[in-house]
Amino acid sequence: MADAALRARRPRLGAPLPRSFYDRDTELVARELLGAVLECVTPEGTAAGRIVETEAYVGEHDGACHAAAGLTPRTRWLYGPPGIAYVYFIYGMHWCVNAVTRAEGLPSAVLVRALEPLAGLPLMRARRGEPARDRDLTNGPGKLCAALGITGAMNGRSLLGTGEVTVRRGAAVADADVEVSPRIGVSRAADWPLRYFLRDNPYVSRTPARFPRRALVP
DNA sequence: ATCCGGATCGCCT
């Protein structure tokens, strides 16, 4: 059948993560999304990468979370069901993608900040203007959306396998390989340690020299 | 390695 044919063509990619994965504490979801695979299918083709860096945005009390502004047309999907995409436009030119977490009414999400490319590299290179190094394809939240073809048209869409953007299970990541630091580029709640990334991974957006960082498990 | 400015626009005060 068609499903089997699809699986045979994409043997590296695991099953979509279920809604229950996202219906949990946002920091735990941010930690556990490390190693998962973010995939986007468009008429141009399929592109996918392994998530190596995330940030948690934890609700209206978090000044850096867009939900700090309350329920507005922009933030409506943060209040939606867990397991959907919250895609926003920033600085007049970049898209960024989040996975909405927790239950309805609790506006929080995980920003995907960096990927290690797995599939569709020629397409990513074309979309990103053929950077000299492949590590520059997806080492930032705006870059990875450009590389995968994620746009505002995907805002509010399910991540569970029925839309263009899907998050799939990947190989487990050990706690010893996870580091935590404050979030990048935020001015409010600037010291909250809600950024998760893979230690020494070359695809992480920046290796924080000045940022306080610590191992998840000391 | 680090710091800067410019591009560009939707959203909220």
Place this chain on the structure above:
DNA sequence: GGCGATCCGGATG
């Protein structure tokens, strides 16, 4: 009217 959950290129140490 001001300011971003950014990126890029250029200048400087």
